[in-house]
Amino acid sequence: MAQSSEAPPAGTAGADGTHQLRRGSLGVFGIAFFVVSAAAPLTAMAGGAPTAIAFSNGAGVPAAYVLVVVMLLVFSVGYTAMARHHTSTGAFYSYISRGLRQQAGGAAAFLALLGYNAMQIGLYGLFGVAMSGFLADPVGVDVPWWVCSFTALAVIAVLGYRQVDLSLKVLAVLVVAEFVVVLVLDAAILAKGGTMATGAPISASPFGWDALTGLGGGALALAVLFNSAAFVGFEATTIYSEEARDPKRTVPRATYVAVLTIGVFYVFTTWLMVNAGGLDGVQKFISDLGPDPTVMLFAIGDAYVGTGFVQVMSLLFATSVFAALLAFHNAVARYLFALGREGLLPDTLGRTHAVHLSPHAGSVSQSALAALVVALFVLTDRDPVTQLFVWLTNLGTLAVLVLMAMASFAVVAFFRRHPDLDPNLGRTLVAPLVAGVALVAAVVFAYISFDDLIGPQGWLTWGLPLLVPVAAVLGVVAAGVLRGRDPQRYAEMGRHRDI
Numbered sequence: 001m002a003q004s005s006e007a008p009p010a011g012t013a014g015a016d017g018t019h020q021l022r023r024g025s026l027g028v029f030g031i032a033f034f035v036v037s038a039a040a041p042l043t044a045m046a047g048g049a050p051t052a053i054a055f056s057n058g059a060g061v062p063a064a065y066v067l068v069v070v071m072l073l074v075f076s077v078g079y080t081a082m083a084r085h086h087t088s089t090g091a092f093y094s095y096i097s098r099g100l101r102q103q104a105g106g107a108a109a110f111l112a113l114l115g116y117n118a119m120q121i122g123l124y125g126l127f128g129v130a131m132s133g134f135l136a137d138p139v140g141v142d143v144p145w146w147v148c149s150f151t152a153l154a155v156i157a158v159l160g161y162r163q164v165d166l167s168l169k170v171l172a173v174l175v176v177a178e179f180v181v182v183l184v185l186d187a188a189i190l191a192k193g194g195t196m197a198t199g200a201p202i203s204a205s206p207f208g209w210d211a212l213t214g215l216g217g218g219a220l221a222l223a224v225l226f227n228s229a230a231f232v233g234f235e236a237t238t239i240y241s242e243e244a245r246d247p248k249r250t251v252p253r254a255t256y257v258a259v260l261t262i263g264v265f266y267v268f269t270t271w272l273m274v275n276a277g278g279l280d281g282v283q284k285f286i287s288d289l290g291p292d293p294t295v296m297l298f299a300i301g302d303a304y305v306g307t308g309f310v311q312v313m314s315l316l317f318a319t320s321v322f323a324a325l326l327a328f329h330n331a332v333a334r335y336l337f338a339l340g341r342e343g344l345l346p347d348t349l350g351r352t353h354a355v356h357l358s359p360h361a362g363s364v365s366q367s368a369l370a371a372l373v374v375a376l377f378v379l380t381d382r383d384p385v386t387q388l389f390v391w392l393t394n395l396g397t398l399a400v401l402v403l404m405a406m407a408s409f410a411v412v413a414f415f416r417r418h419p420d421l422d423p424n425l426g427r428t429l430v431a432p433l434v435a436g437v438a439l440v441a442a443v444v445f446a447y448i449s450f451d452d453l454i455g456p457q458g459w460l461t462w463g464l465p466l467l468v469p470v471a472a473v474l475g476v477v478a479a480g481v482l483r484g485r486d487p488q489r490y491a492e493m494g495r496h497r498d499i
Contacts, residue, residue: 078432097494099410106479115399122392336362408436
């Protein structure tokens, strides 16, 4: 039964008896802010980009970012085509359920929970170290990383529990600030020239074929994987479709705004970073800084702008990770809400708050899980960056790549059954097929190269990626249980919700 276009009074269920999120609260740029926040632009440039430069194809990383942007734009063509005809906060789960049927949808549901929880919880390790480092220098206060992490967790729990526009206001401030600080550095590099402000000409050679192929095909593939991780979260535009104003237009536009904004920013900034480090020796430049590649951007900032600027950048680096934590928390809470509403998880999760109309039960559940996992890493004295952050975020990236591949093929299947909805085969067949094949190749290479992504970790090298098929199997089982328990809800898994 279709839902009314008017939001129900606070605390009531919709016309079909289900609880609803706060409708009409997000526009194009509101949704884009959540997505860009999850991508964490400053975090990507300070953490992900130097790592990719150091361990993949070096000066060719900007060109590898171009390849990733093209792949994601092709993926977005089919993804947004379906978004114009299908609205649900279940996003990937919903699309895959309606395209590849319910059992595949069950697999997608649990893969999404694994992927987004892993990304979100892993970021607590990076945030803790970043904020602890800032408090130690320049503030001069020694605070353990885990204190910072649990403090952030408490703040995010409150924001996630309340209405979505409160989170948006927090994210807007943080995202604008991190963009500004990196653009200031970009301008300084353009003004002072390359090779650590020695006046060397700024060269376009990082976009050439020789730089792209770098150290060989394997290095290029690793660069694509590292760079793909920096975009995880961009696809979450559809998660907010039930809270969007005019979702059939807002969600597709927000998707393209997010991909292009993040993509242009990444390509432009990494191009200048490579020039600043020295085109012919950028990998040696990073190696000479020490074992941690993430100091690259701060070293460049010190050389081009000064120590005070680096201190500001250090604070904004921490707040950038916080913004990503909040964005991923909101995404997980909405997945839990969608799956509780549809019977794959306990019904309690499918209820909204009486006043805030937020997925409060999902928010509390995600906060509790994050607290438990972070506590386990603290109690077992695990490293917050090389273990908590690296292990979980790479696991999350792998799970999301699998979901994106499944979603691409689901778009094809959906429009083959409903050809009347969109006769354009470029949008409904060619683009999603091309994206699906490219994403499958990325998934296969990620499995093969997982030890390169997380480092030699013994049994975890195969144990962590094994969680992806395990989650998928559990999801198929959950769908089968729902089919036996409630055939009607099983038949309606991932259904379109009129807004």
